[in-house]
Amino acid sequence: MTDQVIALAPEAVRNSDAVAGQWKLIWRRFCRHRLALAAGVVILLIYLVALFAEVLAPVSSQTYDSRYTYAPPQQLKIAGYDAAGQFYPLYVNGYSMKIDPIALNRNYSPDPAVLIPVGFFVKGEPYRLWGLFDLDRHLIGPTEPGKPFYLFGADRLGRDVFSRTVHGTRVSMSVGLIGVAISLVLGIILGGISGLYGGWVDDVIQRSIELINSIPTIPLWMGLAAAVPISADPVLVYLWITVILSLIGWTDLARVVRGRFLSLKTEDFVIAAGLDGCSRMRIIWRHMVPSFMSHIIASVTLAIPTMILAETALSFLGIGLRPPVVSWGVLLQEAQNILAVSSAPWLFLPGLAVIVTVLALNFLGDGLRDAADPYEY
Amino acid sequence: MAVSQTPRSPLLELKDLRMHFPIRKGAFRHVVGHVKAVDGVSLRVEDGETLGIVGESGCGKSTLARTVLRIYQPTSGEIRYRDRSGGTVDLAALSGPALDEIHRDLRMVFQDPQSSLNPRLPVIDIIGEVLSVNGIVKGRELEHRVADLMLSVGLRPEYMRRYPHAFSGGERQRIGIARALASNPRLVIADEAVSALDVSVQAQTINLLQDLQEQFGLTYLFVAHDLSVVRHISDNIAVMYVGRVVEKAPTELIFSRPLHPYTEALLSAVPIADPRLRRHGTRIRLAGEVADPAHPPPGCPFHPRCRYATELCRQELPVLRTITADGHAAACHHAESLSLNPFADRTVPEFN
Incomplete structure (x- = not known):
């Protein structure tokens, strides 16, 4: 009787797996990855903080008491x-x-x-x-x-550092999201063209990516950030900084997308779809894109922390966001002097928020990447 | 049933088909040479027959199969196909919707059932794709049709909502075969269709293919490197070497009396399951590597490895010509004079 139970169990698992589609299988595998799951919850909480910053913070970011x-x-x-x-x-x-x-x-x-x-x-x-x-x-x-x-x-x-950190979450996290969204659009379009058409178009795009990647990032950011007028509205500065960050960030995503298109183009099931009479668009959207969408999501998750760190670095150097906009980088800029190190170490606490967020996003991205290939067993 | 005696054109006829891939180098991608994967192949495939194409890896047999299906645009030559109306079309010159229509008649079974099925789609979508894309059947009717196809290849129709990862290798290849049959094809091109399977599953799959051929009146172009598999299924066999057909004959003639030294070497490499027989024949070991299809040697491409090569072979390229009255063709200058026996007892050539 016990034998029967043992024999039946895998069959039941097999049956539910057999009819499970791509996303269901990815989710199942992801759930087995405890650390990534915990990181996912942390990230969710951080975005909730960003969303409800005013409710969570005891005071506004500008309230002071001398x-x-x-x-x-x-x-x-x-x-x-x-x-x-x-x-x-x-x-x-x-x-x-x-x-x-x-x-x-x-x-x-x-x-x-x-x-x-x-x-x-x-x-x-x-x-x-x-x-x-x-x-x-x-x-x-x-x-x-x-x-x-x-x-x-x-x-x-x-001013209350806790309230300011909570308010800074909104700006720092949204720079990551919006920046990656812009990178993603650029990366998918340019990487897609590069991988699908090949030839000289591919050459031009790949050489441009190499050129962009060869420029030292900090001087490039500084140059671009210096072009933003000092008197500009802080919100405009925020948008500009985001665009500047994504203009550099798209290259990695473009490479991922190009590589995927290149390898899928010669894959047998794509050729079979062509023989079945599928149009070019149908082949791309029904056969190729679903095959690498999960990888793109993982890459995006891993790209967000880079954006957050870049924004923090720029603001820390004083060429990114400027007060009264509050981001984690702006807050850390206040911890730049020796006084902070010696007598007010709590000014570094926003840095803790950066570390927690970046770590959690990296764990989440790793978990997603591992789960993204549910068919490789 | 009255059999028409009027000589018809064959179902498929390749005329001097060439597929040369350019080799590009440097920043400006200029062409520095060509890989002559298929170099002047002429073949006829009659209705209902199975033509086996054999040769070692890199001889161009898969490229030939893919060129016939116009996955590649051939460099030159003709692919003459007799369509359902009886007229002959040159597939090499077709494109767009006309080619899509031909692709319903000419279907392909791929080598690797792992990579030839989209892992993101359930079986019903994989098999039914050609039907739904071309608007042949839709909805409930499509489901019935897919169920029929799954039954005919020995799969349970209730599994049609499953994804490929839930099937074994042999079952996946059956899905691939069902997909090829979905549009009621006339010619199925099987490119190493059983090579990736276990030996026991190979036998099942081969038998399935033979049953289906009988049931649906199919014609097969069967590409393989395993001679015993090809011998079992083929009516005629074409042996390829470096992009060319070196010998073509009815299956039994190839095995009983090969006319090309390369075929002799291939046959002597077939493992013999009986240890008592093994002592009598000694394998012919071919020295050196397969010729580079980008730089084939002058004369007969096989001459550097051929034990019978003469000065003539080094200088002049032999053409495929009919040697005997029973339709045995070979591309060898000395086909008439050589007496080849792949299973003969012979001294082992020294290793070098």
């Missing part, structure tokens, strides 16, 4: 009593400030006597979500607006 310049991060504490004996389920300690008589520095330390109650979905600064909804609730924040609440500490103007 009383708390370079205030260190506060620790979120559970269940405590203040001097009057009142109970708080969730709170942070306030600051006690001392001025160093020699260096004239302000030194903050947590004041155990002062309890600032913290709540979820508290009323705070009003904002407009997606330019549509006027709201004033924040996921987390001090129940009394205006009280100091610095989970990631404060910067030189007393």
Whole structure:
């Protein structure tokens, strides 16, 4: 009886696999890749943060308080009593400030006597979500607006680094997405033409790609970024930077697409489709493109972190996005001076966001790439 | 059934067919030479017969099959095909819709069942593609037709929603055969159709092909490198060497009395399953490599490897000519004088 069960089980698996199409098989294989699955969840969460930045951040990215310049991060504490004996389920300690008589520095330390109650979905600064909804609730924040609440500490103007990191997520993540989208369109069109037509067209496109790739990237970015007028609207600068990044990023995708078309052109099933009387367009869209779409998706996932890092690098150098636009690179630019390293290391926390995102995207891309070939067993 | 005695033109006739691939080099891709994959092949394929084409790898047999199907545009020569109306068309000159129409009559079975089936499509779409693309049948009727085809090649029709990865190699080749049969073809070109299969599955597939030939009145152009397979299925055999046909004859004549030294060498390479027989014959070991089709040697392309080569062979290219009255043709200057026996006892030539 046990033998029967064992014998039946693979048959059941085989049957469900047998009628499973491409995407179903890819999904099944992807699910077996635990790390990639976890990374996928992280990426999903990060994009949700980008989408709901105003709701998640306690304050806006520009709110400042000169009383708390370079205030260190506060620790979120559970269940405590203040001097009057009142109970708080969730709170942070306030600051006690001392001025160093020699260096004239302000030194903050947590004041155990002062309890600032913290709540979820508290009323705070009003904002407009997606330019549509006027709201004033924040996921987390001090129940009394205006009280100091610095989970990631404060910067030189007393702005909340946590809120700024959350707001920066939107710009940094969308640069990756939009940049890769533009690269993808360019890459598919130029790579497709190159691979399908071959001959001198292929030569011209491939030599151009080599030329673009041979130019050192940072000077090229700097040159192009310098062409963006300094007085331009920050949103325009953002768009320009994205386009500049994708003008360089399309080359790799074009190569992938070209290579796929070249190898598929002589594949027997493509020739068979031609003999079946399929038109050129039908061969391309029904037989060739589905065969490499999964690879393209994996390549795209691996291209996004490159974009994010490029944007961060440009902004860090001061030639990318400029304040008041907040991206992770812009935030890291503020951590450029020696003071940040010695006395305000929390200014590097946005860098942590970059690392987590890039790692997660790479794991996700690897998992997708492995899952993309469900027929190779 | 009255058999028409009037001499008809053959179903397919190749006349001096050539397929030369240019070799391009340098930044400007100028042509520095040609690979003469098929170099002046003339063959006739009659209705209902099976013509086997044999030769070692790189002799141009697959290129010949693909050129006949116009996957390649031939360099020169004619591919004369007698269509259903009885008229003769030259496939080499056709293009566009006229060629698409011919492609329903001339179908191909590919060598590798792994790569010849689109892994992204279910079997019904693979087999039915030629029908739906050309608008022959649609919808429910298409399903019935595909089910019939699957039955006739020995597959279960309820598997038509499955994807190729769910089938074994032999089953996949059956799918490939069903696809070839879908448009009711007259001529099926099988390019190494069984080479990628296990020996036991090979036999099944060969028998299936023979049954189908009888059932649908098919004509086969059967390309293979395995002589025992070709012997089993073919009525006539053409032996190719470096882009040319060197010998053509009815199957039994090729095996009983080969007229070309290359055929003799090929036959002596066929493994004999009986160890007692093995002692009597010694294999002919061909020295050297197959001639480079880009730079074939002058004279007979086989002369550097031929044990009977003379000065004449080194200088003059022999043409394929009929040697005996029973239709045995060979391209050898000494076909009449040589007495070839692939299974003869002979001393082993020294290794060099």
